[in-house]
Amino acid sequence: MGKSGKKSKAAQRQRRARLPTGSVGEHGDAADSLPSSAYDLPEGQEESRGEAEGEQVEEDGSGNGDAVVVGKAKEMEPLSLSKFDLYQKSVQSPKGDISYLQKFFLMYVGERRPLHLQEDFCGTALLSSEWLRSDTRRTAIGLDLDLEALKWCLENNICKVGYDGYSRISLFHGNVLHPGRANLVKHMVQDPLRVSGLNKQNEHVDAGQLTTRAVHGILTCSTMEDATLPPRDIICAFNYSCCCLQKRPDLVNYFKQALAALSKKGGIFVMDLYGGTSSERQLQLQRKFTNFTYVWEQAEFDIINRRTRISLHFHLGKKRVLRNAFSYDWRLWSLSEIRDCLEEAGFQSVHFWMREMPNTEDASEVEEYNAKSDVKYEELSSFRQQDAWNAYVVGVTNLLSTRVGQKRD
Secondary structure (H helix, E strand, C coil): CCCCCCCCCCCCCCCEEECCCCCCCCCCCCCCCCCCCCCCCCCCCCCCCCCCCCCCCEECCCCCCEECCCCCCCCCCCCCEEHHHHHHHHHCCHHHHHHHHHHHHHHHCCCCCCCEEEEECCCCCHHHHHHHHHCCCCEEEEEECCHHHHHHHHHHCHHHCCCCCCCCEEEEECCCCCHHHCEEEEEEECCHHHHHHHHHHCCCCCHHHCCCCEEEEEEEEEECCCCCCCCECEEEECCCHHHHCCCHHHHHHHHHHHHHHECCCCEEEEEEEEECHHHHCCEEEEEECCCCEEEEEECCCECCCCEEEEEEEEEEECCEEEEEEEEEEEECCCHHHHHHHHHHHCCCEEEEEEEECCCCCCHHHHHHHHCCCCCCCEEECCCCCCCCEEEEEEEEECCHHHHHHHHHC
16 A cells, blocks of 8 residues: 555535444344445444544555554554455444345255355455354355455454364455456465364364464466366355446356356355445445444446446544545446346346335434334335335246256156
8 A cells, every 4th residue: 555645635525424223133143134235234333423533544555455544653653454354344244144145045945054155256255254154064165356355364264263264165366257267365374283283172263373374375276167166055246246347248147157156956146236316426425433434435426337436435533544445446237137137147036135225315314214223125026216225136046946846747
C-alpha cells in the first residue's frame, strides 16, 4: 500500500445512512441466522457510538492490506490491521450463510446431508473454514483470483479449524471462468511433529498454538483439472461476486462450469444479489463497530450498462482511515436475468429467497428496522420493487422428484 500520507478531502455531499443490524442465532440455525452481505451485521459484533473525526486519508494502493496511522506520528503509535480481517468482521457472517445452504440443500435435493462445498470468489475462504468446523467429514474447495487473500486464509483461518483443516481444504488461484487452469495454493508446515502432537491433544487449534513458520507457494504442476476432487454438493458465490462478470456469455459460461462440478446425485448452486431503487443511485452507507467504522460507497449508476463502482473504506478512529480497501467495478444483474442464465446453463429449477431491507432514505425507519431481529428470507415467485432488498438465488440440478421418477421407471 502506498503510504502517501494524503490529507483528507472534503466529503462529497452524499446521503448517509447507518447500515441495519442483522441477528445471528446462537447455533447458526436457519430460523435465526442472516447471511453475509454489505448490509447484514455479522454475529458477535457490537456497534459503537460516536463519529470518526478529523480523519486523514490512507489510500490502499498496492493491496497489501495494512492500515497505518498518518498525520501526527509523534503523538500516535502506528496501527497495523489487515484489510482482510476488517472485511471479515464487518461484512461476512458464515454461520448464517451455512444455515441457509443446508436448508436449501435439504429442501431441493434431500436424501443425504451435504458434505462437499465449493466457494467461488472465496477471498479469504472464511465460509469454507466455518464449513470445515461444522462437521469433521466435510471438505471445501476455494477458488479466487486474489493470491494474497488465499495465503492470508491459510495463515489466519484454516489454522483455527483443527489439526486436519489443511487436509480437508483445497485453495486454488485462478479464474472462475477457467477453473481447470487454476493452480493449487500449497501450505507447507516445516515442523510436522508439532502438528502431529497437536493432533493428539486437541481437535481445534488456535492460531497462536502453531509456532512453526508457514511457507506458501504455487504448485504449478497441480491444477484443479489434475486434482482428484469429490463432486460438489453445494457451490456458492457470495458477497455479490457474480456482479464482477459483466457480459452475459461469461455469466452463462460460469454457471455451466458450476453445474458440471456438482454431484450427479443432486446439488445446488447458490448466489446472492442486492437491488432496489437505492442500488441505482449514488449512495454511502456506514456501520459503526467497537473499534472501527465500515463504509460502503456506491458511485453513480450507469443505467444503460447497469454498471457501478463500489468501494469499501474503514475508519479506524481519529486520524486513521483506510480508503478503497476493496473496490469493485460491478454490473448489477436483475433477478430475471440471473434466472434466464441459470436455466440456459442447464439448471432444472431456480428459486428466489427475498428479504426487504430498511429504507436508506429514512433514518427513522432504519432504527425501527434494527429492532426487528426476526426478519428472515422468504421464498417468493414475485416481489414488488422496494428501496432495498437482498436475495438468495438457488439453482438446482438433478431434482429430488426427477430422481424418484427415474427409480420408479
